[in-house]
Structures are given as structure tokens and as C-alpha cells.
Amino acid sequence: MLDPIAIQLGPLAIRWYALCIVTGLVLAVYLTMKEAPRKKIIPDDILDFILIAFPLAILGARLYYVIFRLDYYSQNLGEVFAIWNGGLAIYGGLITGAIVLYIFADRKLINTWDFLDIAAPSVMIAQSLGRWGNFFNQEAYGAAVDSLDYLPGFIRDQMYIDGSYRQPTFLYESLWNLLGFVLILILRRKWKNLRRGHITAFYLIWYGFGRMVIEGLRTDSLMFFGLRVSQWLSVVLIGLGIFVVVYQNRKKAPFYITEEEK
Numbered sequence: 001m002l003d004p005i006a007i008q009l010g011p012l013a014i015r016w017y018a019l020c021i022v023t024g025l026v027l028a029v030y031l032t033m034k035e036a037p038r039k040k041i042i043p044d045d046i047l048d049f050i051l052i053a054f055p056l057a058i059l060g061a062r063l064y065y066v067i068f069r070l071d072y073y074s075q076n077l078g079e080v081f082a083i084w085n086g087g088l089a090i091y092g093g094l095i096t097g098a099i100v101l102y103i104f105a106d107r108k109l110i111n112t113w114d115f116l117d118i119a120a121p122s123v124m125i126a127q128s129l130g131r132w133g134n135f136f137n138q139e140a141y142g143a144a145v146d147s148l149d150y151l152p153g154f155i156r157d158q159m160y161i162d163g164s165y166r167q168p169t170f171l172y173e174s175l176w177n178l179l180g181f182v183l184i185l186i187l188r189r190k191w192k193n194l195r196r197g198h199i200t201a202f203y204l205i206w207y208g209f210g211r212m213v214i215e216g217l218r219t220d221s222l223m224f225f226g227l228r229v230s231q232w233l234s235v236v237l238i239g240l241g242i243f244v245v246v247y248q249n250r251k252k253a254p255f256y257i258t259e260e261e262k
Contacts (some may be wrong), residue, residue: 002158004136020133021088024126025054031122039114053100057093058083064092068222068229089222090127091233097123113197113248117256120203121184127207128177134170142167142217169218176210194256197248204241208234 007014029050033043065087066073066080073080101119105112134140135158144164148156151168159166180203188199212234215221221228 001138001160002136002154004138015133016136017133020136021130024129025050027129028119028122028126031125032119035118039111039118041110041114041118045108045110049101049104052104053097056100057097058088060096061088061090061093064095065089065222068224089230090130091230094123111196113200113253117188117196117199120199121181121188124177124184124203124207125181128174128181131170131174131177135168139220140170140173140218141220142169143219166219167217169214172214172217173210176214177207180206180210188256192255192257195248196253196256197244198256201241201244201248204237204244208237208241212238 002016004015004017005013006016006019029046033046036043036046062081062083068089069087101115102112104110105115131140135155138158138161141159141161143166145167146165148159148165148168151159151171155168155171156165159168183206184199184202187194187202212231215228215230215234221230223229
């Protein structure tokens with residue numbers, strides 16, 4: 001089993017979980033700032049947005065997780081803020097981040113779809129990296145299996161939990177998001193009929209479908225009245241993505257690639 005603590009500085013423990021999230025964030029900010037001028041968005045506005053959105057998204061991710069595990073946390077109030085042990089629900093962070101983005105874009109007079117389109121691939125690669133935090137914490141795993149011989153030794157050993165090897169669902173989602181990130185980069189550079197909002201729609205559909213399937217393999221899902229919350233939200237995301245494509249096509253939204261770039 002790998003030590004979840006990456007660096008110990010006296011009483012201060014820096015965990016791999018935090019490093020994975022921060023690394024994903026830094027890469028996401030860099031990629032978004034690099035693409036921002038293409039949509040006539042000031043890169044410094046991206047930094048201003050992150051300074052506001054990131055702490056609120058962490059709060060939203062934790063609040064979402066706590067709400068759906070209220071039976072546990074109501075009896076263990078001291079652990080409500082112990083995010084270093086895991087327990088950040090991605091959907092809670094996404095919902096909070098989307099709300100903050102809409103308000104921020106409106107105040108900065110930035111087109112919301114443009115902002116979402118340049119942020120979507122960055123969010124996807126950040127999610128891909130962030131899932132490795134679950135790996136170090138031994139969470140977000142699936143049912144017991146006989147063996148994991150197809151995996152590298154360090155992953156296989158870390159997935160030996162409670163006396164059994166477990167399906168590495170964290171890895172499935174990480175790889176799915178990585179593939180989605182690559183496809184978005186290809187689409188936005190090569191597909192000349194890509195309209196404003198289509199990249200956001202692709203993210204919603206791609207991530208929603210992958211999460212819906214992978215969530216069904218997990219054994220630690222957040223439940224609500226016997227149903228997996230993330231699967232229902234994934235269905236909503238897929239439906240919303242399809243709606244965005246149809247809506248933007250019907251209103252003949254501007255193409256992502258400008259006439260000058262074609």
C-alpha cells in the first residue's frame with residue numbers, strides 16, 4: 001500500500017490527493033489561458049475566475065458529498081471538513097463552478113459559451129489527473145475481482161483492499177477523460193463546422209456517458225433513496241449536451257473556428 005502522504009513537514013502533511021488536484025488545476029489554468037486569446041478573452045480574467053471559483057468549487061464538492069452522506073456526518077461532525085481523507089464529489093464542484101462561471105462571465109461581458117468552450121477540455125484533463133488522488137486514498141473502486149494481472153504492479157498492489165483485488169474504476173474514468181480531452185483538441189482544430197457551444201456539449205455527453213457506465217461498477221457510490229445519484233446526474237448531462245447541440249444549430253451560432261482561421 002502506498003503512503004497517501006507525499007511530504008511530511010513537521011506537523012504539516014501534504015497528501016498525494018491534494019497534489020493530484022492542484023496539478024490538474026494548474027494544467028487546466030495554463031491550457032485555458034493559452035486558448036483564451038483565440039476567443040478574445042483576456043488571460044488575466046481566467047486567473048481572476050480561478051481565484052474565485054476554485055475555493056468555491058471545493059466547498060461545493062464537499063457540501064455535495066456531505067449532504068448525500070448525512071447519516072454518517074451527522075454522527076461525525078468533526079470529519080465534515082476533513083477533505084484530506086477524500087470525499088470531494090466532482091458533480092458538486094462542477095455545479096458550483098458552472099454557477100460561478102455564468103455570474104463571472106456576465107459581469108465581465110464575456111460570452112458564456114466561449115468561456116465554457118475553452119474551459120471544457122481543461123476541466124476534463126484536470127478530472128483525469130484528479131482521479132489519481134482517489135488511487136492514493138484507495139477510494140472510487142469497484143467490486144472484488146480474482147486478479148488484476150493486466151495492470152502494472154504498483155496499481156495492482158494499491159487496488160488490494162479489504163482482502164481482495166478491486167476493479168480500478170478510478171483508472172477507467174481517468175483514461176476515459178484523457179481520451180475525451182484528446183478528442184476535443186482534435187475537434188476544435190480540425191472540424192470546421194464546430195459551432196459555439198459544441199465543445200461544451202461534447203464534454204457534457206462524453207463525460208456524462210462515461211461516468212454513468214463507470215459509476216455502475218463502483219461500490220462506494222453516493223446513494224439517494226436506493227439510487228446512484230451520479231448516474232441520474234449523468235443522464236441529465238447527456239440530455240443537456242444533446243439539447244445544446246440542437247439549440248446552437250437551430251440558432252446558427254457562430255462557428256468556433258473563425259473565417260480567418262479556415
